[in-house]
Amino acid sequence: xxxxxxxxxxxxxxxxxxxxxxxxxxxxxxxxxxxxxxxxxxxxxxxxxxxxxxxxxxxxxxxxxxxxxxxxxxxxxxxxxxxxxxxxxxxxxxxxxxxxxxxxxxxxxxxxxxxxxxxxxxxxxxxxxxxxxxxxxxxxxxxxxxxxxxxxxxxxxxxxxxxxxxxxxxxxxxxxxxxxxxxxxxxxxxxxxxxxxxxxxxxxxxxxxxxxxxxxxxxxxxxxxxxxxxxxxxxxxxxxxxxxxxxxxxxxxxxxxxx
Amino acid sequence: xxxxxxxxxxxxxxxxxxxxxxxxxxxxxxxxxxxxxxxxxxxxxxxxxxxxxxxxxxxxxxxxxxxxxxxxxxxxxxxxxxxxxxxxxxxxxxxxxxxxxxxxxxxxxxxxxxxxxxxxxxxxxxxxxxxxxxxxxxxxxxxxxxxxxxxxxxxxxxxxxxxxxxxxxxxxxxxxxxxxxxxxxxxxxxxxxxxxxxxxxxxxxxxxxxxxxxxxxxxxxxxxxxxxxxxxxxxxxxxxxxxxxxxxxxxxxxxxxxx
DNA sequence: CACTATTTCTCAATTTTTGAGAAAAATACG
DNA sequence: CGTATTTTTCTCAAAAATTGAGAAATAGTG
Numbered sequence: 001x002x003x004x005x006x007x008x009x010x011x012x013x014x015x016x017x018x019x020x021x022x023x024x025x026x027x028x029x030x031x032x033x034x035x036x037x038x039x040x041x042x043x044x045x046x047x048x049x050x051x052x053x054x055x056x057x058x059x060x061x062x063x064x065x066x067x068x069x070x071x072x073x074x075x076x077x078x079x080x081x082x083x084x085x086x087x088x089x090x091x092x093x094x095x096x097x098x099x100x101x102x103x104x105x106x107x108x109x110x111x112x113x114x115x116x117x118x119x120x121x122x123x124x125x126x127x128x129x130x131x132x133x134x135x136x137x138x139x140x141x142x143x144x145x146x147x148x149x150x151x152x153x154x155x156x157x158x159x160x161x162x163x164x165x166x167x168x169x170x171x172x173x174x175x176x177x178x179x180x181x182x183x184x185x186x187x188x189x190x191x192x193x194x195x196x197x198x199x200x201x202x203x204x205x206x207x208x209x210x211x212x213x214x215x216x217x218x219x220x221x222x223x224x225x226x227x228x229x230x231x232x233x234x235x236x237x238x239x240x241x242x243x244x245x246x247x248x249x250x251x252x253x254x255x256x257x258x259x
Numbered sequence: 260x261x262x263x264x265x266x267x268x269x270x271x272x273x274x275x276x277x278x279x280x281x282x283x284x285x286x287x288x289x290x291x292x293x294x295x296x297x298x299x300x301x302x303x304x305x306x307x308x309x310x311x312x313x314x315x316x317x318x319x320x321x322x323x324x325x326x327x328x329x330x331x332x333x334x335x336x337x338x339x340x341x342x343x344x345x346x347x348x349x350x351x352x353x354x355x356x357x358x359x360x361x362x363x364x365x366x367x368x369x370x371x372x373x374x375x376x377x378x379x380x381x382x383x384x385x386x387x388x389x390x391x392x393x394x395x396x397x398x399x400x401x402x403x404x405x406x407x408x409x410x411x412x413x414x415x416x417x418x419x420x421x422x423x424x425x426x427x428x429x430x431x432x433x434x435x436x437x438x439x440x441x442x443x444x445x446x447x448x449x450x451x452x453x454x455x456x457x458x459x460x461x462x463x464x465x466x467x468x469x470x471x472x473x474x475x476x477x478x479x480x481x482x483x484x485x486x487x488x489x490x491x492x493x494x495x496x497x498x499x500x501x502x503x504x505x506x507x508x509x510x511x512x513x514x515x516x517x518x
Numbered sequence: 519c520a521c522t523a524t525t526t527c528t529c530a531a532t533t534t535t536t537g538a539g540a541a542a543a544a545t546a547c548g
Numbered sequence: 549c550g551t552a553t554t555t556t557t558c559t560c561a562a563a564a565a566t567t568g569a570g571a572a573a574t575a576g577t578g
Contacts, residue, residue: 002534002566004302007263011326019333023524033568038525043263051364054461056524060330062363062389065370067270068327069387071319074278104321105310111324128328130321202313261535261565282555292537297556315545315555 001032010040011049011060020057068128076201077102078111080238085114085207088231092224094215095119101131101138102196102205103146106157108132108139123210124185133158134166137181137193138208144173145195145204178225182213190216192224194232198239207232260291269299270308270319279316327387330370335460336361337370339497344373344466347490351483353474354378360390360397361455361464362405365416367391367398382469383444392417393425396440396452397467403432404454404463437484441472449475451483453491457498466491 001009013021013029021029027037041058044050048063072078081100089098097119100112108131113123125131131139133154143151143166155162173179173195182190193208207228216224260268272280272288280288286296300317303309307322331337340359348357356378359371367390372382384390390398392413402410402425414421432438432454441449452467466487475483 004263004266004306006566007266008306014329014333016329016332019329035526035568035570036566039566042526045364047263047267048364052461054459059333060326062366062368064323064326064330065363065368065387066389067319067323067387069385070273070275070278071323072387073275074273074318104324105304105307107321109321109324126328128324128326128331130325200313202311265535294537294539294557295535298535301557 007040007044007049010037010044014050014060020053020059022056022058075111076198076239077196077203077205077235081196081205081207081235082112084231084235084238085112088207088209088227089114089116091227092116092209092211094211094220095121097121097123097125097210099123099125099138099208099210100205101125101142101208102203103142103154106154108142110138121186121189121210121212123189123191125210132185134160136185137179137191138206140166140169140181141173141179141193141195141206141208142204144170144179145197178229180216180221180225182216186210188213192221192228194225194228196232196235196239198236201239203239207235265291266299266303266308269296269303273309273319279312279318281315282317334370335457335498336455336462336464336494340455340464340466340494341371343490343494343497344371347466347468347486348373348375350486351375351468351470353470353479354380356380356382356384356469358382358384358397358467358469359464360384360401360467361462362401362413365413367401369397380445380448380469380471382448382450384469391444393419395444396438396450397465399425399428399440400432400438400452400454400465400467401463403429403438404456437488439480439484441475445469447472451480451487453484453487455491455494455498457495460498462498466494 009030010026013026023034023037023041026041027034030037032040041050044061045052045058048061048066050058051061053059077100085098085100089096092098095116095118097113097115099110099114101108101110104111110125110127110129110131113126125136125138133139133143143154146154152162169179178192178194180190180192185191189210190213191208191210193206196205196207197203209224209228211224268289269285272285282293282296282300285300286293289296291299300309303320304311304317307320307325309317310320312318336359344357344359348355351357354375354377356372356374358369358373360367360369363370369384369386369388369390372385384395384397392398392402402413405413411421428438437451437453439449439451444450448469449472450467450469452465455464455466456462468483468487470483
């Protein structure tokens with residue numbers, strides 16, 4: 001294996017179940033000779049991607065926390081939506097976890113989670129955890145707002161068929177502008193989600209709320225959905241104004257010409 | 260430039276001031292031909308380390324959020340100390356920000372920050388931000404507990420001289436077990452820190468509290484220091500027992516789900 | 519100090535990367 | 549909808565880096 005792939009293959013060995021590795025074990029797992037793995041580790045160490053632990057073991061390094069901070073500071077969705085997410089959870093009036101998620105490269109990923117003070121459950125979703133593409137309100141409202149071509153490519157890439165049930169659900173989302181699902185991800189929990197789309201920044205995302213299914217009667221459901229939809233709209237508006245980011249090259253040219 | 264370095268040099272272009280880049284701009288900044296940078300970006304894309312933004316721009320990708328989550332879940336200090344950090348901030352009784360920081364490869368880095376609800380200031384320190392090695396109580400209590408040899412190496416590597424003032428402060432820390440500094444990092448703020456050391460896991464860290472300097476009279480200072488020192492001791496004890504890695508129930512569930 | 523475990527180094531063969539420009543693909547524009 | 553422009557991929561031989569096996573060095577331990 002060559003180039004970046006070799007380094008990433010080594011990094012992806014580190015996981016929740018086995019957060020530290022010795023070089024011989026890595027060599028086994030990667031099917032590479034130890035001398036090669038030592039070289040790999042040396043390079044990763046120099047870049048802060050791994051750090052030495054005790055007993056000749058290595059673990060993931062500080063570079064990831066550093067890059068994650070950058071991501072937190074610069075992600076347009078997070079910058080536009082963190083405040084609204086907090087408010088939404090505060091005003092929900094029942095134990096809940098709010099999520100901000102987005103299509104990120106080829107996967108749906110939660111990029112912010114916020115639990116109400118009285119939430120006593122833990123949804124599977126949390127910041128940094130990739131989500132199933134075709135399950136749960138959170139993901140489905142995102143897929144529903146994707147351009148048809150991109151959606152097809154995405155599902156093909158993930159090896160998922162686009163079945164009739166999914167299609168009809170996505171039509172529903174496009175019509176009503178939100179989606180509620182029960183027990184699709186975690187038993188006993190329900191998800192309510194509204195899409196967030198910003199053409200200018202090429203962003204397709206969702207704001208969602210996870211609550212205990214038994215607490216979700218018809219009345220609170222419609223109240224929460226209303227909240228979510230208007231909160232999502234606020235984030236969309238914020239995205240447009242905030243995107244006062246760098247002018248596109250062409251626009252800059254135009255401005256210069258007119259001046 | 261070769262191997263991993265080339266990829267990292269490209270990644271390190273992305274920063275707070277310029278979070279998105281075009282390939283030609285990257286080529287300029289890196290002094291490399293565009294065709295090479297296109298290849299680099301293609302590889303980074305495939306690994307999720309960058310993602311395509313709009314207008315032929317690229318930004319940091321989802322892989323960093325994913326790896327950061329792993330770090331959060333598996334860092335022994337975070338696992339042992341997150342709860343204590345929260346409690347410490349809650350019981351401080353004045354507006355404050357609590358920090359959990361540790362020596363990470365060659366730098367001191369904050370890995371968890373927690374503000375009290377009434378905190379109206381923002382310390383420079385936050386999760387993922389590397390800290391000055393020799394400034395602030397947070398860093399100094401860590402340096403003070405480092406083996407002399409390792410400290411010398413660290414300071415040499417960072418190009419810092421080990422002056423008399425620093426030496427005496429470190430002696431103070433070793434004697435009294437904590438350190439208080441005022442305005443060393445942020446004007447008007449004070450830092451109080453206690454060291455956390457765990458030989459078994461090779462970890463040297465600190466628990467610290469940032470408060471407004473004017474609110475810190477002699478009485479509250481000694482009260483907070485007492486709190487910090489005992490909280491740090493609790494984390495140390497937790498580190499020793501936890502290091503056998505008995506997963507918390509919620510974590511066990513997660514692992515099962517992922518498998 | 520000797521013993522073991524860990525890490526770095528050496529070297530020629532092999533594989534990859536490199537850069538310049540051509541070609542292709544995607545996108546913008548009228 | 550075709551045309552112009554921008555963005556991205558591809559091609560190829562030369563240059564450079566990586567590879568693996570084992571030797572050598574270093575660190576760690578009783």
